[in-house]
Amino acid sequence: MVSKTVIWETRTGVELEVVEASGGGFERGRVTDSQHVFQIDALGLSPADRIELFGEEAPRDRVLSHLVDDVPIYHGLILDWDYDDAAGTYTVTHTDLRELISGRFLYGIGGYHKDGLFLWEGLSWRGIMARALYYLLRYEVGNNNWAVPVRLPAEEAGVEKFETWCYEMRLGESIISDIEARPGGPDLDFQPEKIVGKYGWEARIGSPFLTGPDFEVTLGAELSPLKGLQIKRRGRGVYTGMFGIGDGSEQRLEVAQVPQPIGPLARDGKVTFKSDVGDVLYQRTRGYLDARVAPTVSWSFNLDASAIDLTQLRIGSLIGVNANGHRFARDGYSEHRVLGFGMDLADQNTVKLTLETLGTGEAEDG
Structure with missing residues (x-):
């Protein structure tokens, strides 16, 4: 390397x-x-x-x-x-590069108009993200103070709608973060690239999550490429039942009561879905509870750089860990999505990872 x-x-x-x-x-x-x-x-x-x-x-x-x-x-x-x-x-x-977006509007100086409207329809959220990036990074191609070498994907058709008026004075980061936060909104990453001897970025827009080449490593009793492993299990957010608060007030208040028949010592909570009633309210409350019926598990670790191909690692890549005979982790397989990575030049044999643990398939004891 x-x-x-x-x-x-x-x-x-x-x-x-x-x-x-x-x-x-x-x-x-x-x-x-x-x-x-x-x-x-x-x-x-x-x-x-x-x-x-x-x-x-x-x-x-x-x-x-x-x-x-x-x-x-x-x-x-x-x-x-x-x-x-x-x-x-x-x-x-x-x-x-996203720092640059935080200091740009969809228009440059001279581009503001009091009746100016950006109205984008007939696109998916991925398409709307691509449109926003075009205005933020590419559209003034002849302006030597605006365009940067960012390769954008084609705009994807869909049924979503996004609008913003010039007078709202929304900076680019506000718009990009808003799109990412929508239901089904895509993640965004600027992947470094070098094409025909010139440097630039590829704007990667997720569907909604970013993906990349996946890697598998082994965690066992012997030497492992995982460094600084920490495993955290958190039970504070576990509930055994949930009240869903819907439309209405006082005696006419719509309330869904969702139990979790098998669980730890009873601890209930409530969640508000303002205008929902009936089965819709029940199902949304059920979905909210189902995500909170078991402790969350999160792994953090770094990797020996020789364990993966760094040139193929992407934000969104999955690191699969096969645990076998480890002194703490149960035998089984777990997946961890890469949210970020980095390196200290003093230790280029280690890739520092920021991870989201997706799930574990732990083998039963015995």
Whole structure:
């Protein structure tokens, strides 16, 4: 596995320089600051060349990338620069492309109109997400201060509708988060890519979840690729029955009473579905209870980088764990969706994972 750090120009995707960092790391999957640390003498750049290469006078005009076997697995917009004379270090702070969206409207300066309306119909939520990203990242293709090299999927037809007026002054992150939060709304990730020698991103829009190549690893009594394993089981949110509060008030209040016949010591709760009545209210209450009748189980762990192909790892990939003869985990299979991942340059043999445990198929004792 050969790793390297590259600086490239945001608007064109053109590689500018390969640079060698002495420390730092990166994180994918959420908008958070990451840093790379450079020894200023080792960079061998004049002040003018350094300012130009790292875009010190033009935030977001440069991207720092981490490549594995010449495949980019992380892109970060460069935002901040810190020099420490005593240590001789130059620290560069960078973050996810979504940070740019948080500072853009669907229109640029001059594009606001008091009667301006964005009304999108006949699309799925995936299609609406693609339309929003077009306006936020691509539509002013001739504007050198707007368009970035993001590859968008085709808009998907559907029956959903989305509208927003210019006077609402909604920033892009508000719109994207709103679409993600809708029932059936898709997850979004910007996958780093390099095509025909130029860098950019692929906008991956889930259906509604993101997917990717899956991996399987073994957890047993012998050496395992899992590092820092923690398993948490939480029972505080378990209920044995649920009252569903629906339409009406006082004696006319619609109430669904949903029991869980077999369970631990009785503990009931309530949930409100304002306008629901009858069987609809009962079924929605049943669904709410069914998700809360057993303790939740969550695993957290990191992986030895040699256990997977880092160039194929994606937000949405599933890590399947086969447990056999482990001192704590029951024998069986569990699946964990990758919500984020990262790496510390001081330990490039470890992939740091942010996971969502989907389920466990534990074997019965004996």
